[in-house]
Amino acid sequence: MAGAGCIGTWLGARLQAAGVDVTYLGRAATQARLAKGLTISGLGDPLSLAELKVVQQADGPFDWVIVACKRTDTEALLGAIAPALASQPTLIVAQNGLGAAERVAALSGCNAQPIMVPFNLVWRGQGQLHQGTGGQVMVPKALGAFAHAWGAQAVEDIQGVLAGKLLLNLNNAINGLCGLPLVEELSQRGYRQVLAGAQKEALKVFKAMGVKPAKLTGAPPALLPYVLALPDGAFSRLAKELLAMDSQARSSLYDDLAAGRATEIAFLNGYVVAQGEKLGVETPINRHLQALVREAERAGQCPGLGADALLP
Numbered sequence: 001m002a003g004a005g006c007i008g009t010w011l012g013a014r015l016q017a018a019g020v021d022v023t024y025l026g027r028a029a030t031q032a033r034l035a036k037g038l039t040i041s042g043l044g045d046p047l048s049l050a051e052l053k054v055v056q057q058a059d060g061p062f063d064w065v066i067v068a069c070k071r072t073d074t075e076a077l078l079g080a081i082a083p084a085l086a087s088q089p090t091l092i093v094a095q096n097g098l099g100a101a102e103r104v105a106a107l108s109g110c111n112a113q114p115i116m117v118p119f120n121l122v123w124r125g126q127g128q129l130h131q132g133t134g135g136q137v138m139v140p141k142a143l144g145a146f147a148h149a150w151g152a153q154a155v156e157d158i159q160g161v162l163a164g165k166l167l168l169n170l171n172n173a174i175n176g177l178c179g180l181p182l183v184e185e186l187s188q189r190g191y192r193q194v195l196a197g198a199q200k201e202a203l204k205v206f207k208a209m210g211v212k213p214a215k216l217t218g219a220p221p222a223l224l225p226y227v228l229a230l231p232d233g234a235f236s237r238l239a240k241e242l243l244a245m246d247s248q249a250r251s252s253l254y255d256d257l258a259a260g261r262a263t264e265i266a267f268l269n270g271y272v273v274a275q276g277e278k279l280g281v282e283t284p285i286n287r288h289l290q291a292l293v294r295e296a297e298r299a300g301q302c303p304g305l306g307a308d309a310l311l312p
């Protein structure tokens with residue numbers, strides 16, 4: 001497990017519980033966090049592991065390597081595990097956005113397959129991982145052997161799934177900029193209207209790219225912006241399933257801003273902007289959100305913005 005943070009530890013722990021021999025690569029913070037075992041709480045099945053094998057250097061050989069660092073850290077992480085890549089393991093890439101596995105394959109020279117994790121995970125203390133939102137992991141058919149341990153669905157079109165997920169991840173920036181828990185943010189029409197606008201732009205970009213986003217929520221992708229823009233009462237009745245989450249769950253981009261780290265904005269709203277530029281599609285809302293997140297990164301904090309400030 002290369003990148004044993006929230007997502008990587010969850011994936012590794014589920015495999016370990018299913019009997020797989022898992023090694024976690026961890027620097028000092030990860031070593032300390034996992035020193036006394038792990039519990040997983042929240043939505044999904046609880047899990048408890050007394051011991052995890054955490055190493056500071058990954059020499060291998062390994063059959064599989066799961067890459068689950070933030071996208072900003074991919075190149076450095078692959079450099080750090082270069083000895084383990086010499087035996088050409090298959091890499092499983094658990095990162096948000098499109099093109100992550102392609103980049104990992106290009107940088108490593110190994111076969112790399114993407115997977116999609118739909119739910120939010122946070123650390124609640126040392127060794128205490130908490131799942132705050134719901135959903136099912138999705139893997140390509142080629143990784144069907146992993147489906148059981150992760151309770152995952154094996155799908156034909158993983159690119160469509162990643163595009164569908166990116167539509168939802170356009171909210172990461174909004175969530176990080178307002179700083180509210182997801183359930184509070186999504187209960188306010190103003191914030192949902194910003195997300196709806198960002199999704200409309202992304203849908204135009206996907207159309208120009210020939211990418212068909214998969215349906216991951218109750219509404220088909222093309223209708224999602226219209227459902228989001230409904231008045232609060234109608235939305236909360238229609239989106240009961242979407243809003244059934246931990247009251248404190250936020251997005252991973254919020255976590256990065258709050259911790260003063262670089263964010264993945266370039267791979268989320270920034271990806272829509274960059275593709276839009278190439279294909280001649282206007283993306284003013286995503287561009288504005290990207291600029292605001294860059295400003296917040298420079299300030300080193302979550303700015304707590306209202307919905308009006310999020311529109312250009």
Ligand SMILES: NC(=O)C1=CN([C@@H]2O[C@H](COP(=O)(O)OP(=O)(O)OC[C@H]3O[C@@H](n4cnc5c(N)ncnc54)[C@H](OP(=O)(O)O)[C@@H]3O)[C@@H](O)[C@H]2O)C=CC1
Pocket residue numbers: 002003004005006007008025026027028029030068069070071073076077080094095096117118119120121122251252264
């Ligand atoms: N968090 C969430 O709820 C969700 C996240 N995702 C996506 O999953 C991916 C992973 O996110 P997440 O789990 O939140 O990230 P985290 O920040 O929790 O974890 C990333 C881990 O990678 C480690 N890492 C980075 N560089 C290196 C390196 N050179 N050597 C060793 N370890 C390294 C970090 O270690 P260290 O602590 O030492 O820096 C950290 O533990 C992202 O693309 C994210 O968008 C998808 C769905 C939900």
Ligand SMILES: CC(C)(CO)C(=O)C(=O)O
Pocket residue numbers: 096117118119120121133168169172250251252253
């Ligand atoms: C779970 C979700 C969609 C939002 O919290 C996410 O992918 C993230 O936090 O990066």
